[in-house]
Amino acid sequence: MKTRKRKELGQYIVADPEICGGQLTFKGTRIFVKDVLVMLAKGYDWDRISSEFDGRLSHEAIAEAIASASDALIEKTEKRRATIVETYRRAYGKQSAESDLNGWADEGIWPDE
Numbered sequence: 001m002k003t004r005k006r007k008e009l010g011q012y013i014v015a016d017p018e019i020c021g022g023q024l025t026f027k028g029t030r031i032f033v034k035d036v037l038v039m040l041a042k043g044y045d046w047d048r049i050s051s052e053f054d055g056r057l058s059h060e061a062i063a064e065a066i067a068s069a070s071d072a073l074i075e076k077t078e079k080r081r082a083t084i085v086e087t088y089r090r091a092y093g094k095q096s097a098e099s100d101l102n103g104w105a106d107e108g109i110w111p112d113e
Helices: 033-041 046-052 059-092 098-106
Strands: 013-015 024-026
Touching: 013 059, 024 033, 024 059, 033 046, 033 059, 046 059
Parallel strands: none
Antiparallel strands: 013 024
16 A cells, blocks of 8 residues: 655645644644635635744745645646546537637636537
């Protein structure tokens, strides 16, 4: 059985199988990154989030969580787009589907996957 190892995902975020089952947490805490992202989505300001966790989260740590979430969303979106382009090419036999898809994206329309 393969043993998972601690993975540092930045200066403040870590995934450690020995802490909270490997969920993303802030280093030196058991504070879940996802909980902080939910608080941000609910409109909590950074000072309130920090105080909710007794000042154990710096603004820099919160900023890193936002940047990591942004990077993950962009990566997922790019992978999804590549899948859609390939599906379109197979379905319609076109070598260049980018122009059609860019037009659809500009209008907020996506073909069925």
